[in-house]
Amino acid sequence: MGTKVVTAPTVEAPKKVGTPLEALRNSMARRTSKPIQFVGRPVWAEVSLNALRQNLEAIRDYVNPPSEKRETPRKVLCIVKGNGYGHGGPDVSKALEKFGADWFGVASAGEGMELRKAGVRKPVLVLGGFWPGEEQNLIQHDLTPAIHRPEHLELFEAAAAKARKKHVPMHLKIDTGMNRLGIAAGEMDCFASQFAGCRRLELTGTFTHLASSEVFTDTPTGRETGEQLKLFFGALDRLQTLGVSPGIVHIANSAAIAARPETWADMIRPGAILYGYHPGFDPMDLRTVYEAKLALRPVMSLRARLINVRSIPEGAGVGYNASWVSKRPSRVAVLAAGYGDGVHRSLGNHGSVYIRGYKAPIIGIVSMDVSMLDVTDVPDAAIGDIATLYGTDGENVYPANVIARSIRTVTSDLISGVSRRVPRFYLP
Numbered sequence: 001m002g003t004k005v006v007t008a009p010t011v012e013a014p015k016k017v018g019t020p021l022e023a024l025r026n027s028m029a030r031r032t033s034k035p036i037q038f039v040g041r042p043v044w045a046e047v048s049l050n051a052l053r054q055n056l057e058a059i060r061d062y063v064n065p066p067s068e069k070r071e072t073p074r075k076v077l078c079i080v081k082g083n084g085y086g087h088g089g090p091d092v093s094k095a096l097e098k099f100g101a102d103w104f105g106v107a108s109a110g111e112g113m114e115l116r117k118a119g120v121r122k123p124v125l126v127l128g129g130f131w132p133g134e135e136q137n138l139i140q141h142d143l144t145p146a147i148h149r150p151e152h153l154e155l156f157e158a159a160a161a162k163a164r165k166k167h168v169p170m171h172l173k174i175d176t177g178m179n180r181l182g183i184a185a186g187e188m189d190c191f192a193s194q195f196a197g198c199r200r201l202e203l204t205g206t207f208t209h210l211a212s213s214e215v216f217t218d219t220p221t222g223r224e225t226g227e228q229l230k231l232f233f234g235a236l237d238r239l240q241t242l243g244v245s246p247g248i249v250h251i252a253n254s255a256a257i258a259a260r261p262e263t264w265a266d267m268i269r270p271g272a273i274l275y276g277y278h279p280g281f282d283p284m285d286l287r288t289v290y291e292a293k294l295a296l297r298p299v300m301s302l303r304a305r306l307i308n309v310r311s312i313p314e315g316a317g318v319g320y321n322a323s324w325v326s327k328r329p330s331r332v333a334v335l336a337a338g339y340g341d342g343v344h345r346s347l348g349n350h351g352s353v354y355i356r357g358y359k360a361p362i363i364g365i366v367s368m369d370v371s372m373l374d375v376t377d378v379p380d381a382a383i384g385d386i387a388t389l390y391g392t393d394g395e396n397v398y399p400a401n402v403i404a405r406s407i408r409t410v411t412s413d414l415i416s417g418v419s420r421r422v423p424r425f426y427l428p
Helices: 020-029 049-062 081-085 089-099 109-117 135-140 151-162 185-195 224-241 254-259 285-293 400-406 411-415
Strands: 043-048 075-079 103-106 124-126 144-147 168-175 201-207 248-250 300-312 330-335 352-355 358-363 371-374 386-393 396-398 424-427
Touching (some): 043 049, 049 075, 049 089, 049 254, 049 424, 081 411, 089 424, 109 124, 109 135, 135 151, 144 151, 144 201, 151 185, 151 201, 168 224, 254 285, 386 400, 396 400
Parallel strands (some): 075 103, 103 124, 124 144, 201 248
Antiparallel strands (some): 358 371
8 A cells, every 4th residue: 555644533522322323423423633544344453654764763863962072983784574554654664755865764675675666775685584495586676695604605706607797795693692693703704705605795784683682680691792792893803804894884773772882883773662662671760760861752552443332241252262241231332443453352341442542452352354342431432433453542642562562572573463454554
């Protein structure tokens, strides 16, 4: 779906309702300031480009303090993998490029190709490298792969030769303890030897990924970041001794950007913080500290309308397996959004939405296409009313990270779960 720029709707005071048709008309009238208009199932996401811009600027300023007097400001590589953490990868990338982003980070060549198709011109780093056979796509679309296995050098060099290209960029990923992807820090001699035979490739960057940058406890996990940095800088020294320039050095993920200046290097890689959310820190009180130091705004609001409201007696079950049973005469609403849209299934009987500022619990098992709500305490709840699952609604803010913590997951899991069938509207 293409970018849609609209004016954010406002919410007026609730009105008395009569018939279902009157209820729908009254609900539609409550949002009178140029509401989003589209034909289709009434679930959507609103993405604030203003909040996105402010977050990018705040992050860039934070890692470039005037006291350092750097000749070259640190670059910002915006992580837009996973469809831009659910915000719409190509659309947010185009906006971020306009706002001054230096690089973009995606998981795969396919994601990178989507950005190029959308018109993004800035460098794109494919963090997951490539699967054999994808090399030509990387070269054709000017995508920079992360080399995380030695044999990928030979494959990528052969593709560059076939395309008759020189100075084809690549980044080296060094594994320093996460034990996921990357060439081991102790294998720089082997890498340098193989890289020496690659006449068409150019190493334009070197990086590692931190496993526990949000943990500051006096535990093995809390000490892991220091150990990773020691290994990484040792590997960089070895590369330079072997005559290999590392190019742009980058280490810092979201937590390290906020809390570990020693990791900022030449470039940073904001992920969740770009979209308005700090990670969970350990100890927990550090979250408040860094939220104050680096203030962010939620970028996306997920909304849906009520498509049915009914009254049920005490003792009635709701949804699959009747996992919620009313303890009083109740009013139950059906929300036009389920786990197929991004309502995390764990929110059934645990989460809530907000309707005109009133809290409405999610009851029963979340279905693929709908969720059930207890709207007994929402005055005049009616078909057509708009519910906000997270984000902002007027002056109210309903943070996705609070919801994520309540179901023991991370914010990225929640927001990246907004599926592609949910239309995104990009607000100026």
